[in-house]
Amino acid sequence: MRIERIELQNFRGFTSRTFEFAPSFNVLIGDNGTGKTAILDALSIGAGAIFLGLDGASPPGIHRDEVRRVTHGLGEVPSLEAIYPAKITCHGIIEDTPLEWSRTLEGPNKHTTHGGASELARIATTWNEQVRAGEEIILPLISYYGTGRLWLQRRAQRSGARVLRPGSRLRGYQGCLDPASDLKGFVSWFKTMELIQLQKGQKLGTLDAVKHAIRKCLRGWDEVLYDLRLGSLVVRNKDKQLPFEMLSDGVRNILAMVGNIAYRAATLNPHLREQAPSRTPGLVLIDEIDLHLHPLWQREVVDDLRSVFPALQFVATTHSPFIIQSLRENELINLDDPARETLPSRSIEDITEEVMGVEVPQRSxxxxxxxxxxxxxxxxxxxxxxxxxxxxxxxxxxxxxxxxxxxxxxxxxxxxxxxxxxxxxxxxxx
The missing domain is CATH 1.20.58 (Methane Monooxygenase Hydroxylase; Chain G, domain 1)
Structure with missing residues (x-):
């Protein structure tokens, strides 16, 4: 599954706007209030249409507060009026076939329509039947990580991790479009896999693949495991060992997000075993990908995610020139000025001034x-x-x-x- 283009009509601050996406990585930049998060929300509604025919999550719709509003000053007190219809149209690739689908909210007392996504729902219903029959189909991953993910992680830490009972592959979709990373589900899966590995007395390829994904992106740390004595995820390097709750916000952010993506891939496509993270396709949305990351990590995080999850399509937002510098051609979407482009050879000063519009960045x-x-x-x-x-x-x-x-x-x-x-x-x- 890949989205190549999205068309927005009367959605949030957009009257009518079209955005095109590269197959691997896409980064949205722009001043605060230009609509970066709105585009991620629209993509989650568009991609989430697969749940019209697939178990595991509810299909998100367009909410009334997401409909564009205009102000009319007819009297002393201005009025604020919603403009309908609000519509999201996606053009993408499903099972190597081009497909167009849409979701529409036509009025304040209406529900988001399903008819424009009937073909996608039919395909997803087939996936459902194939999963129930035990067929080795590859399911697409969809996941959304919002700016509140660290705060919601702290809530999840207090509830502890349980051992997972056997469940459907479609469990990999639970909570996937909630902009908080599902730390609790990931830690429970990790703990369960560690216990199975211990009981069998041999390594599990799937668990090793998830650990490899985390190590690849968690610079400065050599190992991640679930410590049964502490009841917590633990990371180690040659100098120290720290439980998850004692890690810095930047390290927790990367560990939880990368671990969550890898665990969802392994849950959705267990037949891929150790190749699940590298072969699972789909869409990952990340608001403020540079959240709490040191500039050294900001320069590497895009290439790390691209390397560990090569089949996934990423759409992220950022305010970091280091993230922009790490992009390739046609991977930047500038909401302030679509004509501005960047190349990896640009200096941080050039990117900050010419791409992000900051005057004389060399001086405070x-x-x-x-x-x-x-x-x-x-x-x-x-x-x-x-x-x-x-x-x-x-x-x-x-x-x-x-x-x-x-x-x-x-x-x-x-x-x-x-x-x-x-x-x-x-x-x-x-």
Whole structure:
């Protein structure tokens, strides 16, 4: 399963907009409020249409609060009106065949329509029947990781992990479109597999594959396991061992997300055994992929995910120039200016300035303000040399105003004062 294009009509802040996606990695950038998360939400509704014919999760629909609204100022109090229909249309590849499907909300008292996705639902119903018959079909993975994933992880930690009983392969879809990573399900699966491995006295290829995926993305750590004594996931390197709850937010973020993707792949496609993470296709949505990551990790996370899950299509958002720098051609979607493109050879400064629109990224904003204030100060100083009376006093006040915000910078403030004294303005103390 892969989505090549999505068309949005009256969805969130979009009147009518089309976005195209690369088969491997896609990163959305733009200022706050430009609609990055809205696109991820639309993709989750579009891709989630497979649950119209597939057990394991409920098909998400378009909510009334996701319908575009316009303001009308007909009286003293403006009104806010919803504009219908709200529609999401996907063009993608299902089982190597091009397919178009749509979901529509036609009014405030309506439900999201199913008819536009009937062909996709029919295909998913066939998958359902094949799973029940025990056929070795490859199911697509769908998963959504939102910005609240770490907070929801903390809630999951308190509930502990249980041993999983045998269940359907479709359990790999449970909670997959909730923007929180399903830490509890992953840890329970991990614990169960460790116990089975212990009981059998031999390694399980599926568990090894999931561990490999985590190690590949968890830089600086050599091993991950479930410690029965601590009742927790534990990571180790040559110097130390730490339980999951004592790890930094950045490490927890990567461990839980990568582990969750790998465990879902293994659950959906157990017949692939150790190849489940590398051969499972599907769509993964990640809001703020750089969440809590050090710049060193930001530079590597895209290539790590691409390497560990080569059959998956990723769509992520970011505000990090390091993430942008790691992309390949046609993998960037710039909501501020679609014409702006980037290449891996660009410097961080070039990306920040030319792609993200930040002026003079080499200098801090405060430094730029100080330089502008100094230029204005010198202009006022030159003008004051020949001034008299009220104009002279006004220029002196202007110089005081310009230097006041930077009085905490002793050297800068003293330099301006020395320049002022050297000019010997009338009325200034010697």
């Amino acid at each position: 904003h405060r430094h730029q303000e100080m330089m502008a204030a100094a230029r204005a100060y010198y202009e006022a100083l030159e003008a004051a040399k020949g001034a008299r009376g009220a104009r002279l006093e006004a220029l002196k006040r202007r110089m005081d105003e310009l230097s006041a915000p930077f009085s905490d910078d002793v050297a800068y403030h003293a330099f301006l004062e020395m320049q002022r004294r050297a000019a010997k303005l009338p009325g200034d103390e010697e």
